[in-house]
Amino acid sequence: MEIQTRKEKGAIIVLVKGRMDALTAPEFENDLSGQISKGENIFLINLTGLEYISSAGLRSILSISKKLKEKRGKILFTGLHGPVEEIFTISGFDSIFKIFLSEETALNEI
């Protein structure tokens, strides 16, 4: 898994590539937890490059979103496709997170 972050219009845009499973999910969680503790509280997660997400990956997303909730922050998603989108659907994650078709529309929403 590979994580790239950049800041745009007050949001941290996180590009996630590869597989997010029990092995790599802690990296994602630590990375974003670090940003949150630095004061960032708007995240746009771009999953265009993500091939697979396991329940451990979902758990780390859930954990981050709970932390943001305490800080009145936001977590948005874009780039969902294929099996990842399917898992979001099955797990009901699509019902609790805001998902956008593109980064632009997501950023406009902010």
Add this chain to the structure above:
Amino acid sequence: MLRTKGIAFKLIFFYTLSGGLIFLLIFGFNYYFSRIIIEKNVEDNARNLALSKANQIEAVLRAVQKVPENLAYYLENSSCDNNELMRLLRSLVQNNPEIYGAAVAFEPYGFDKKLLHFAPYFFKSDGSIEFTDLGKGSYRYNAWDWYQIPKELNMPAWSEPYYDEGGGYTLMATYSVPFYKQSGGKKQCRGIVTADINLAWLQEVVSSTKVLQTGYAFLISKNGIIVTHPSKELIMNETIFGVAEARDDPQLRDIGRKMIRGESGFVPFRSIDSEKPCWMYYAPIPSNNWSLAVLFPRDELVADITRLNGIVIALGIAGLLLLSVAIVFIAHSITTPLRAMVQATKTIAIGNLDVELPPVRFEDEVGKLTEAFRYMKESLKEYIRALTETTASKERIESELKIARDIQMSILPKVFPPFPGRTEFDIYAAIEPAREVGGDFYDFFFIDDNHLCFVIGDVSGKGVPAALFMAVTKTLMKAKTSQDADPGMILTKVNKDLNQGNEACMFVTIFIGILNTTTGEILYANGGHNPPLMIRSGDNLSFAVEPLPVSHGLVVGAMEESIYQTETVILKPRDAIFVYTDGVTEAMNEQGELFSDDRLKKQLIKLHRKSAQETIAGIMKGIASFAREVPQSDDITMMMIRFHGGGE
């Protein structure tokens, strides 16, 4: 060869070799230069000795010369009668030890007009003085060289050595001085005065001074004839050129020429009689143009060098031996602890870490190695102790995990058929746990006489937390089901409870269904679980496999406020519902492909006539042959319920 030898051997070998080489170099250098110096001294000594001997002989000869010269002068300048002459000659021989004999040989009728030949001769014989007249008998003195040559040359001369047959009867050389009378203003030879020296006596003079231990001197005449020599048989019988001829030695011939030319020099030589290697110094005797040769045996000349070299070699060998002993000692002090260390290493290698290490005697490399080794040994000991502890605790944890796993599995219903006598439906469930403790579970039980509740779930993550969360969930599910018969309500309540203190954000996907065994109606709710598959039987034995339409409720435990919907589906007789976890479809083969929904559906189609148990066993087999050697990463759980009809 050297590679297999020990340090001691190598040290001794190389140090002795290099020490020996250095010693040889120094020795060679020393030998060369000391030889040059000593030879220079030898030559100086030889020259001094030879010259002093030559002077000694020269002095003897000069003394001999004086006597006939004086007598000749007397005879020329005074008249002298027979008696006077006899008296003079006798006393002359008697008073001069170096003179063997002396004569006055007159020209025919030179002394007495009536006497043709007159040559009175006195000579020494056995300590007394003998007299003979050489003019008497057959001895024709005026034919001899000693008479002819000085007369013809009109000057005194030494004869070549000769044997005086008829006169002195011995080997001798004669100095002859002519004397004259004035006759009509002309100088006329009146006779020859002679003095003889005995070669035997000369030999004594020559050999009177010792030359080293076995060195000697010899004389050669102006023709190269050996005049004196310690070996008497050579005297008068051999010449220096004869020796050169016999030896075919042109150098010696050349030396001989130089000698008779009156030159001097220092040359290597071999003794004439014994052939012993010598150095020879030759010098002229000016009086009679003879040449003196002094021979110095080479071994005696270089005896000092030889002795010095012997001492140096002995010292060198002793030094090398000492060096070797020192090296042996040093090598021993190095290798002894090393050997002990080798033993210790072997002992440690077989697991005995309590081995005693050799004591550190010096703070050198070996000492440091021993120290480092001791440190390593202690570290190893500590490490192994820690490892043993860790392994033990890991084993304990693993065995506890296994027990946890067993307990976890034991809380799942495993007895089939679970409800013998209930013909309205056929139920089977199976779980294939992954090696690591996972969080899959299933459950089924009757709520009342004709309502069968069935649940399947998959807890996020793995390990003990997942197992605990799964146990809690399963217990909660059963507890809530006894209060309500509405799946949506049950899930909503379980979700609320699981959210309490869920700091780790764990969650579980749950599908719950309640089958009315009379009507075939299923009330169900879904909390983020993958949708079950329906196996629908149509007319004429046709059938279809399709996913159950489910509303995708959020995974359970994620959000406290989640509400779950209850939905309904009706099973006709021979219809079946197949619920499973993603361990089924995400089983992976060696190529990294997933087992997938498609393969699952194909398997179900293939097995649709089989019982629930046979179907699930068939799919398990299908997954196993698909995954082959790839280790199972997730629990695989399946449950199937086939409805047979109300049964009234």
